[in-house]
Structures are given as C-alpha cells and as structure tokens.
Amino acid sequence: MANGKPGDHPLTDILIHKLEVYGAEADELIRKIDSLGGRRELEEWWERCLRTATTGSSQDSTLVLAKARERYGELLSKARESSWGT
Numbered sequence: 001m002a003n004g005k006p007g008d009h010p011l012t013d014i015l016i017h018k019l020e021v022y023g024a025e026a027d028e029l030i031r032k033i034d035s036l037g038g039r040r041e042l043e044e045w046w047e048r049c050l051r052t053a054t055t056g057s058s059q060d061s062t063l064v065l066a067k068a069r070e071r072y073g074e075l076l077s078k079a080r081e082s083s084w085g086t
Helices: 010-015 024-037 039-053 058-082
Strands: none
Touching: 010 024, 010 039, 024 039, 024 058, 039 058
16 A cells, blocks of 8 residues: 555555545445455455556446455355354
8 A cells, every 4th residue: 555645545545544435335345354354465355356446436436346245255255164253
C-alpha cells in the first residue's frame, strides 16, 4: 500500500480509515478477508485479482464485490476445514 493517507489506496481507505470505497457489502467482505487471511494474503489477492479494478466506476464496484464474495467464501471454507474457530 502507499503512504496511508485517505484516498491514497483503496485498501487503506477501507481498512484503516473505514471509508466506503466499493459499497458497504464489498468493503465489509474485504475487512473479513483481512481478518481471516491476514494483511499479506489480502494484499497478494488484491494485486493478483483486483489491481485493475480500482478506477472507481460502478462496474468496478460490481467486480470487486463478486471477487470479494468468492475469496471470502474460499477462506471461510478453509477456516471451517481447518477448525480455525470461525
């Protein structure tokens, strides 16, 4: 992530500043992904899957929501299989 000021990076805005970036549901899923998988995993997933979806259009918000739902589901399944105590 960049230097951490509001508007500097979507993940910083969502996780640190608690700003709404991609809509309430998508932002909450990103927070849950962070809590389940950790910040490093979240940043790697972001770079791999969503780096190009950060232009701010509503279509991008739809893509972020779909990808976040998918990733959260994957992490939740892994947590349940591993008995992480979700």
